[in-house]
Amino acid sequence: KQEVTQIPAALSVPEGENLVLNCSFTDSAIYNLQWFRQDPGKGLTSLLLIQSSQREQTSGRLNASLDKSSGRSTLYIAASQPGDSATYLCAVSKLSQGGSEKLVFGKGTKLTVNP
Amino acid sequence: DTEVTQTPKHLVMGMTNKKSLKCEQHMGHRAMYWYKQKAKKPPELMFVYSYEKLSINESVPSRFSPECPNSSLLNLHLHALQPEDSALYLCASSQIRVIRGHQPQHFGDGTRLSIL
Numbered sequence: 001k002q003e004v005t006q007i008p009a010a011l012s013v014p015e016g017e018n019l020v021l022n023c024s025f026t027d028s029a030i031y032n033l034q035w036f037r038q039d040p041g042k043g044l045t046s047l048l049l050i051q052s053s054q055r056e057q058t059s060g061r062l063n064a065s066l067d068k069s070s071g072r073s074t075l076y077i078a079a080s081q082p083g084d085s086a087t088y089l090c091a092v093s094k095l096s097q098g099g100s101e102k103l104v105f106g107k108g109t110k111l112t113v114n115p
Numbered sequence: 116d117t118e119v120t121q122t123p124k125h126l127v128m129g130m131t132n133k134k135s136l137k138c139e140q141h142m143g144h145r146a147m148y149w150y151k152q153k154a155k156k157p158p159e160l161m162f163v164y165s166y167e168k169l170s171i172n173e174s175v176p177s178r179f180s181p182e183c184p185n186s187s188l189l190n191l192h193l194h195a196l197q198p199e200d201s202a203l204y205l206c207a208s209s210q211i212r213v214i215r216g217h218q219p220q221h222f223g224d225g226t227r228l229s230i231l
Binding site for chain 2: 034036041042043044045046049089096100101102103104105106107108
């Protein structure tokens with residue numbers, strides 16, 4: 001059974017710092033890996049998706065890497081801002097019957113960026 | 116604003132009530148999902164529909180009954196729920212992988228359900 005672990009569970013940094021969030025998974029037979037952001041009481045917003053054949057993806061100040069063989073991914077946030085404060089969730093997927101995806105989530109890292 | 120719309124945003128119901136949660140998307144996605152998220156926990160998959168047919172049921176109790184009446188709509192019918200069913204219920208949709216390609220799942224903002 002796939003298990004996804006995120007470290008740290010919570011992180012508080014001053015504005016402007018660069019930071020790294022970590023994700024590890026036990027079964028390397030994944031279809032892709034996604035990083036999501038969740039604000040309190042809201043749904044999930046997809047930030048980056050890395051295909052199993054890729055090693056990294058970038059979007060603005062965000063960079064995500066994937067090392068499938070070791071079961072690890074990192075999310076790098078450059079020049080953090082108070083608006084980045086949220087819970088960041090890592091999810092790995094497998095293809096299921098009918099072509100849909102089954103996502104397994106980590107417990108998330110709660111990020112607070114202080115002005 | 117999200118492209119997946121869920122209604123209602125909040126729902127309070129008694130254990131003997133019958134209610135329904137609704138989810139709608141107009142992105143042409145043919146896979147739709149229901150997740151349950153308890154406070155301070157990650158989302159857990161409940162059901163998946165592919166081409167309007169139920170493809171995955173993660174051993175969800177029968178008091179939760181999903182329905183996909185057409186390619187844009189997904190319902191979750193609730194009956195005789197328990198207090199422990201109180202949670203945020205999230206709907207998501209995605210493309211079907213007919214060809215090799217990857218698209219993220221798009222999530223709604225959820226329905227916060229409280230069972231009295």
